[in-house]
Amino acid sequence: MASNAVNFLIGNVLGEFKDSPRSVMTLDSTGDLVLLASKHVLNIVNISSPYVGDSSNLPYNSCKYPNKNVKWEVKAAQWNPHKTESSVFVITKNHVADIFVHVNGKVKLLSTLQSHTRAITDLDWSVHDSNLLLTCSSDGNAFLWDKRQLGPVQLFETLQSCSSSQVKWNKVS
Secondary structure, eight states, rough: OOOOEEEEEEETTTEEESSOOOOOEEEEEEEEEEEEEEEEEEEEEEETTTSSGGGGGGEEEEOOOOOOOSOOOEEEEEOOOSGGTTEEEEEETTEEEEEEEETTTEEEEEEEEEEOOOEEEEEEOOSSTEEEEEEEESSSEEEETTTTTEEEEEEEOOOOOOOOOOOOOOOOO
């Protein structure tokens, strides 16, 4: 029988989560926090904190996904790479991207980005500006978002018959 448990090994930390499968894992810019996400649950594990005993004592925060749309699985997640915004992360479900902040063991929904007409396939925070985020989708579009604004800042259209599967910032300029 296949196991739904998520096992991970980072450095000398081994973790196992058995309560539900996780579809996405991402490490924050400090290297201290790991986000494990599924359609129902978000786990944030502090891998730099020492713990005693088996992995059931691993220090982590768990919360129910604070968005009511639990029909769709998480497809992409990424922490903001900037030190000043290192507690901010984004998670995509279907055509929606939710931006969260993790402070004092609590997760708070900051905003919801919604302009794609089909499932978001990838995302990437800007390496130059901590407020800018790119998303791309099966609808063939890529959107540039500023987390301080409600709607997308710019639309990048591709061929209508093509879906976009990946998006990345140029780290040089």
